[in-house]
Amino acid sequence: MESFHKPIKNQKALMKFFVFSSSFFAISLCVSMLLLAKTKLVVDMSSSLQSLLRVSESDPTTTVDHLVFGIASTGTAWNRRKVYTKLWWNRKPYNTMRGCVFVDTLPHAENANNNNDGSLPPLCVSEDTSQFPYTYKNGQRSAIRVARVVKETVALLNHSGVRWYVFGDDDTIFFPQNLVKTLSKYDHRLWYYVGSSSEIYDGAQVFGFGMAFGGGGFAISSSLAHVLAKVLDSCIQRYPHLYGSDSRVYSCITELGVGLTHEPGFHQVDLRGNAFGLLAAHPLTPLLSLHHLDNIDPIFPNMTIIKALQHLYEAAKVDSQRLLQQTVCYDKRLSWTISVSWGYAAQVFHNHLSLPDVVRVQKTFKHWTRGTALADQFTFDTKELHTDPCRRPTIFYLENLSRGEDGIIISNYRKSIQNCSSNVAPEVIRVASSKLELGIKQLLAQRRHCCDVLPSSVSDQMEIAIRECKEDELISMQ
Structure with missing residues (x-):
């Protein structure tokens, strides 16, 4: 009996050891799988974050086709100001520029915009803004209409593949090739508000050093622009006391928690007379825009304003970035x-x-x-x-x-x-x-x-x- 019971005891001990070992292995395997899953999750999250923070190398390079322009004008001003837009719109090598000039009323039929040659953007009549309050003393209610150009530009149909929305006035001239090159630094899938301040200290102090001045032009990434368009009308209701359209856009972008990305190539040109000093010592960055050209002398002597700008664009045609x-x-x-x-x-x-x-x-x-x-x-x-x-x-x-x-x-x-x-x-x-x-x-x-x-x-x-x-x-x- 004794010899019979002893192997039975050994067998039971062996079975207990086997069960324990199997359980330990199973637990170890589960823990390892969890650690691997966690590691993979971290890696996946890291990869996703990296892809979010930069444009994928497989994405096509940003081109002018990825931009949509919203230009603010009026039915009376457009006839004399469109000469500025014609300087830069659809210039070679670009002939597929997209956007619209927003006016309060269409010009008279004899002065209507002829776009058969594509040398000017189409005209769009702004929506009625009479329901929005405006209380700035000695200001103009048109500031509300111009602010809503941001929303109405985003709402334009047939604008697929947009990465950036660019806004300016009818007397703002842009340098599209430089604009495309500069914006390519940033990921349009993130929220970007890109522009520059005024040249004068008191202007920047009054309206904000963090505000992109509208005359100099500014760009908003498509991801931010679509969200801004949703909230703009409700937001500007809170700012009837502000002066300009750019102040309203800035305030609403600020409420979304976004700050200005400063690009000194945008030029408000809040100056008068001879702008030679400003142009001859340009910041170390591509020239993106110029504004208030009616208020400064022709940039080349012995020329009209337009002839002088055409002369500058001849140089831009040869080497825009320099x-x-x-x-x-x-x-x-x-x-x-x-x-x-x-x-x-x-x-x-x-x-x-x-x-x-x-x-x-x-x-x-x-x-x-x-x-x-x-x-x-x-x-x-x-x-x-x-x-x-x-x-x-x-x-x-x-x-x-x-x-x-x-x-x-x-x-x-x-x-x-x-x-x-x-x-x-x-x-x-x-x-x-x-x-x-x-x-x-x-x-x-x-x-x-x-x-x-x-x-x-x-x-x-x-x-x-x-x-x-x-x-x-x-x-x-x-």
Whole structure:
């Protein structure tokens, strides 16, 4: 009996061990599967987050076809202002631009918009806004109508594949190629409100440094625009005391918790007179827009406003991304400082100036308003024109440009402004450059280009070559 019971006990112990081992293995397997599932979930969430935070590489590049423009005008103003829109609408290489000009009433039949050639956007009559309150003293109720251009542009039919909605006034000129390039930095699936402030400090202080000024133009990502369109009418009911349309749009975007993404290439141009100083020291970013062109002098001398702008667009046609980009180099032999604002103007300072001094904006212009304590304060670095005309730079304006078979672009700038130093300056500055093609990395981490003063076989001509700076090169009189 004893020999019989002993193996039975061993067998029971073995069975208990087997059951325990199986249970432990099963539990371990479950825990491992849970850990793997959790890890996979984290990886999936991380991948989803990464794909959300950047445009997928498989997505097609943002083009002008992904943009829709909403332009604010009136039935009476459009007839004289449409010449500005014609400068940039459907220019080569683009001929598929989309959008609408919103007016309160259609122009008279004899002045109706003829769009057979596609040189102008179609006209859309804005909806009635009489139900919305407006209490700003001495303001205009049209601000409500213009604010609702955002909603009505989003509501336009047959606009599939939209990534960005761009808004501006009928006297705003855009540079579409630069606009597309700049907006390609951002993921349209996220909520973006992109624009810039006013040039004058008191304007920005009154209306907000975080507000994109409507005349300079601004862009709203499609994902944000569709949500904004849903809430805009209920939101603007709370802001009858505001002055302009851009204030209302800004307030409603702020209520959605979104802040301004600042792009200094949008220009409100709240200035009067000669805007040379602003244009010749453009920020290190592509030129996106210009506004208030009726209130400044023609940007090229001895031309009408429109002829001068057409001249600028000729340069944009050749190298849009380099337009107004300021490059500075030094003539060591003469101790001259040379500044080239490509496609616009060149300056010869007949002395040595450090780069921080050259890139400051010369105050060639007048303030937008007068009589305020902040009338002479601006939102960028400025410097006074030298009181001695003989100490001011000699200015050269773009005369013509061409592209050689080797792809090198030659732009010529002829002496214009005469002063004491002009007698010793060349008559023409000839600039050689390659076409500027900015990738995403260059747009995100911008760097100014360098230039060299080259020997010239022509006595009255200075030759300059623009190039990328070397890795550790300093732009200075070395």
